[in-house]
Amino acid sequence: MADMPDDGATVANSSLAERVTALMPQLEEELALLVAIPSVSAAGFPEPRQPLLDAYDFIVGLLRDAGVEVLEPLELPDTAPVIMGEIPAPDGAPTVLLYGHYDVVPAGDESKWESPPFEATERDGAIYGRGTADSKSNILVHVGALRAWGGKPPVGIKLVIEGQEEIGSALTTFPPSQPELFAADAMVIADMGSLRPGVPTLTVGLRGMAGVIVQVRTLAGPKHSGQFGGAAPDALLVLLHALATLHDENGDVAVPGLRREEWTGASYSDDSSATWPRSCRECRSSGPAASASGSGPGRRSPSPASTLSPSTRRSMPSCRTRAPSSAFGSIRRRTPQRRRRR
Numbered sequence: 001m002a003d004m005p006d007d008g009a010t011v012a013n014s015s016l017a018e019r020v021t022a023l024m025p026q027l028e029e030e031l032a033l034l035v036a037i038p039s040v041s042a043a044g045f046p047e048p049r050q051p052l053l054d055a056y057d058f059i060v061g062l063l064r065d066a067g068v069e070v071l072e073p074l075e076l077p078d079t080a081p082v083i084m085g086e087i088p089a090p091d092g093a094p095t096v097l098l099y100g101h102y103d104v105v106p107a108g109d110e111s112k113w114e115s116p117p118f119e120a121t122e123r124d125g126a127i128y129g130r131g132t133a134d135s136k137s138n139i140l141v142h143v144g145a146l147r148a149w150g151g152k153p154p155v156g157i158k159l160v161i162e163g164q165e166e167i168g169s170a171l172t173t174f175p176p177s178q179p180e181l182f183a184a185d186a187m188v189i190a191d192m193g194s195l196r197p198g199v200p201t202l203t204v205g206l207r208g209m210a211g212v213i214v215q216v217r218t219l220a221g222p223k224h225s226g227q228f229g230g231a232a233p234d235a236l237l238v239l240l241h242a243l244a245t246l247h248d249e250n251g252d253v254a255v256p257g258l259r260r261e262e263w264t265g266a267s268y269s270d271d272s273s274a275t276w277p278r279s280c281r282e283c284r285s286s287g288p289a290a291s292a293s294g295s296g297p298g299r300r301s302p303s304p305a306s307t308l309s310p311s312t313r314r315s316m317p318s319c320r321t322r323a324p325s326s327a328f329g330s331i332r333r334r335t336p337q338r339r340r341r342r
């Protein structure tokens with residue numbers, strides 16, 4: 001830390017960038033050490049817990065070295081301990097909460113990995129390994145940022161790094177009971193991917209979600225389709241017709257009043273779709289599903305428009321020979337945040 005500036009607030013942007021560049025080799029080495037810890041989360045925080053605790057200890061050490069006052073772990077029921085830390089805000093400065101998680105999902109069938117899952121391996125400019133992107137590299141982003149400011153950033157810092165995000169975070173319900181622990185002027189949730197490899201990406205908002213259950217009832221009970229098919233109103237057909245009106249022939253949402261704003265941020269490129277899963281690439285280019293991606297503004301934009309995703313199920317599993325009397329559908333609505341104009 002001897003070569004770090006005494007007063008972070010005086011660091012010029014150019015020297016900050018140089019400092020970050022200089023820090024990268026060490027951060028990559030530490031990322032590899034963190035990836036090597038198989039901190040797979042499991043419901044209820046059962047034995048063996050050691051890998052999760054090892055990851056906890058490793059990150060705590062990094063944060064302490066970066067100038068963070070690491071607090072007592074937040075111990076919630078049946079979950080890995082949550083790392084809590086802080087750097088007090090300079091007078092009058094805001095506080096920023098930095099979030100991450102140190103648990104990972106299981107590696108699955110290791111024979112399908114091109115390199116061992118818990119061994120950070122560089123290929124084509126990317127580092128592969130279970131949890132590398134989600135979200136161990138993001139934890140190193142926090143560490144690197146604090147180091148770049150010599151442990152004295154121009155804002156106050158709160159750190160919250162949990163160990164059970166992948167299987168149902170305890171933090172979905174706990175913060176309202178002790179909001180002061182999480183009070184901050186801004187939060188950086190370092191748990192998103194980049195737009196495409198090699199492009200540093202700042203995600204400023206996700207669509208919020210609402211769910212609607214729709215039921216159509218046409219008859220008092222199902223009727224035999226051999227006798228009554230065609231004559232008896234089919235609830236599922238009615239529901240499908242109704243759901244089909246939610247989008248126009250281009251796949252754009254056709255419901256008046258749903259928000260669609262001009263998108264000024266970065267968008268997905270044709271190149272980036274090459275990295276999407278195969279089935280997703282195909283649905284972009286052919287067949288009826290192609291239009292479901294929409295052709296209007298924001299087709300490839302991360303969050304400019306509301307989306308509606310219907311799904312259906314027949315109310316009776318055995319109604320193949322019957323015209324169904326009722327049918328259920330659900331509509332998942334995603335709405336972008338209203339962005340502040342400057």
Ligand SMILES: [Zn+2]
Pocket residue numbers: 101134135165191
């Ligand atoms: Zn994650």
